[in-house]
Amino acid sequence: MRIRKSTVGLIVYLIVVMLPIYWMLNMSLRSNADITGFFALYPTRPTLDNYIKIFTDESWYSGYINSIIYVSMNMTMSLLVALPAAYAFSRFRFLGDKHMFFWLLTNRMAPPAVFLLPFFQLYSTFGLIDTHFAVALAHTLFNVPLAVWILEGFMSGVPREIDETAYIDGYSFPRFFITVFLPLIRAGIGVTAFFTFMFSWVELLFARTLTTTAAKPIAAVMTRTVSASGLDWGLLAAAGVLTIVPGALVIWFVRNHMAKGFALGRV
Amino acid sequence: MEKWHDNRAWFLVLPVFLMVAISAIIPLMTVVNYSVQDIFGPGQRVFVGIEWFREVLGDSRLHDALIRQLIFSGLVLLIEIPLGVAIALAMPARGWGVSVSLVLLALPLLIPWNVIGTIWIIFMRPDIGLLGVLINGLGIPFDHPTAPLDAWVTVVLMEVWHWTPLVALLAYAGLRAIPDAYFQAARIDGASAWATFRYIQLPKMRGVLVIAVLLRFMDSFLIYAEPFVLTGGGPGNSTTFLSIYLVKLAVGQFDLGPAAAFSIIYFLIVLLFSFVFYQALQRIGTGDKPGDRR
Amino acid sequence: MGSLEWMAWTLPTAIFFVTIALILTGMTVWQIISPGTERRGFLPMATTRGDRLFIGLLGSAFIHLGWIGLTDLSLWWALAISVAYLLAMMRWG
Structure with missing residues (x-):
């Protein structure tokens, strides 16, 4: 009842x-x-006019393609660097480990408005402006700390006897990590992938500042509908509906991992 | 279980450190540099010392925005965390219901933030929006563009709608990690539902709840796009939160120096609260009580 | 790479960041030479040296802000108070 x-x-x-x-x-x-x-x-x-416009106007659909490119790059980069780091945090004590962990989190705490200017300058210095890589790299600032945090929780749930046994059996670290350890935390990787996807997908300020045309994200394309004769609500809503689709697919793929849950240990 | 001491673990952390450090430290230093100078244009700048800090700290509009921000973030945490946990508890553990509720829950999280504000403008309109029409149909006078209280209700409602699913998803993932044996033991002992929650589920969710509370605190304290699109900070200044005021200062008046000083103070406030939350939440229920001296 | 003029360096901020960097380096070297452990002081939790340094620096930042916001006196006073506070935190925190 x-x-x-x-x-x-x-x-x-x-x-x-x-x-x-x-x-x-x-x-x-x-x-x-x-x-x-x-x-x-x-x-x-x-x-269906609103949808037809989006699918036929290059400036609209290229926005989706750009967003998908840099979000995928960001997901890949975040996971690749966060996996070994999270392993280190979950298994070892080392010099400055706790402070390093908290410092990573502080990168989500700065108000972006003013930081955007030096960001733009910095990325110009390296000639990265208007590339997908620039946005992907900028988004690692808030996604990598989150990825490390979530993955560390999953990894702490895996008993350390597994590592010890593998090393005794003569596994090298890379071989153990890829063939034994990663499959054990599949669920964690799925959940992390969803969260990094989500935060990168909806972020607007960095994505808009660091791009002009070639890598312009969909969220920035949408703000253009404002300047035309008033706001085209229908078109904007159609674009909004379409922004949900890729994320919904991602969560559909990771739903079973989500349901398995994660054993977050001591952070 | 004691962790292994090994400083070679630094090599595993190094890629993360390098990737984040470049994007984090150089802009931070630059903003600190801006904050002590009057900047007219490229290469034209004068050192002014702490003048901007004095100006910003004495700005009564900033004090008001800070108080609003604290109330807003406090409200958001008080509503979203219990609600998110309750939803996670109500969700099925297996079967098709899991997939359906997970996907539906995640949808609001996937909409770009500026679009969320725009959709809510129409959604709340008393003439053509679903919720606006509904509220007016109930005979409640509701007008968020002119009444400050109504604007607050709208912004908080939108925020709760948008972000409670994040708390629910995290809490759900934490719940599913509890082995069934715990529940069987509780059933044998005849534990009430409340006791099961209080002594089994809540402690086991502590790790995820730390993440949820901190994420929700940081993001709600820095919130900009959604309320700005929805209300523009109005009516008057009633929903001008810190970020909205900061952007007014930085972009509207193009005062880079004061805006930089503002950003640093803002960052320090977020840092202080996050540190206190982080320390406090880590210790709740671990037996490491205040005053428990060793 | 272009010039770094856009970083808008000034002498006081440069001194500030160099000081922070030196403190961090010093703390690292100290930790390597004679490793410290967690202990209880007047703070409500067990802390390491690094924790106390962080609490000290964050507190110093707020001491400076409070000084600027509430008084018109010289900032050197705030600096002196902060240094005293930081040392007390490191020793007894």
Whole structure:
């Protein structure tokens, strides 16, 4: 009886969560005049014009491609450097380990508005402006600390006897890490991949500052609809609906890992 | 289990250190440099010492923004953390319901932040928005563009809608890591649902909850895009949070020096709170109580 | 690589960062020569030297801010108080 009550609560909550998203979907299927003209619970004159515009206008769909490129680069880079680091934090005591860990977290704490200018200057110095790599690298600033943090939790859940046994059996560190250890924390890698994807995908300030045309992200393309004759709500909503799709696919792939959970030990 | 002492572990951390250090330290130094100078343009700058810090610290609009920010982040944490944990507890442990609720929960997290504000503008409109029409239909006068309280409710509601799923996802992942044996033992002992939560689930979720509280604190304290798009900081200055005021200063008036001084103070405040939270949360329930001297 | 003019260096900030770097280097060397361990002082938790240094530096930053915000006196006073506070924190914290 009690379980049923909490399930009802969950369903109610999920419905409430879906309302703004439903409204976005609703708007995306209506013309701009329709949206601002009258209230409608569902599109009375449904149109796919907004979606057609996005899929046919190069400046729109290239925004998606750019975002997907730098987000994938960021995910790969973050995981590649965070995996060994998280292993070090979960297995060893070393000089300054705790301070290093907290310092990594401080990189999520600076207000970006003013930091954007030196960022732009720094990346110009290396000739990185308007490249996908620049955005991917800038996003590691907040994604790598998070990745290390989450992965460290998963790794601490793996007993150290496994490492010891493997070393006694004559495994080298790289071979042990790749063939034995990584498969054990698959769930953690999946969860981390989702979070790094998510934060990089929705970040706007760095992505917009470091790009001009060639690597312009979708979120920045969307802000352009503001300057035209007022705001094109329908087009913006359609673009919003499409931004959900890649992330929804990512979470679909990692859902089983998510459900397995992570044994976060002492951080 | 004692960890192995080995300073060679530094080699495993080095890539992370190098990758983050370049992007972190050089801009930080530059902002500190900006904060003590009056900058007119490239190469034209005058050292002014602590003038900007004095100006910013004496700015009453900044004090107001800081108080608003503290109330906002406090409210957000008080609502999102318990709500997120409750949702995680209500979620099924296995079956198709898991996939469905996980995917639905994650959707709000995946929308770019400026789009979230834009969608909520329409969503809350009393004439053409779903929630706006609904609220007006109930006979409650609600007008977020002109009434400060309504603007606050709207911004907090949007924030809770947007980010509670993050807490829920983290808490859920933490819950699933608890071995079934614990629950069986609790059942044999005839433990109540509350006792199971208090003595098994909550302690086991501590690690993820540290992450959730800190992430939510840092991100809500730095929040910019969503409330700015939705209310522009208004009506008046009623939803002008720290970042919104900072951008007004940095971009609107193009005062790089004061904006840099502001950024450093802002960063120090976030750092202080995060450090205190981090230390406190690590110690709750570990038996390492204050005053327990060794 | 272009010039680093955009970093807008000044002598006082350069001295500040060099000092911080020297303190960190010094702490590292000290830790290697004679490793310290966690201990309890007047702070409500066990701390290492590095923890106390961090708490000391963060506190010093707020002492300076408070001094600037509340008084018109010379900043050297704030510096003196901070150094005393930092040393007390390292010794008894």
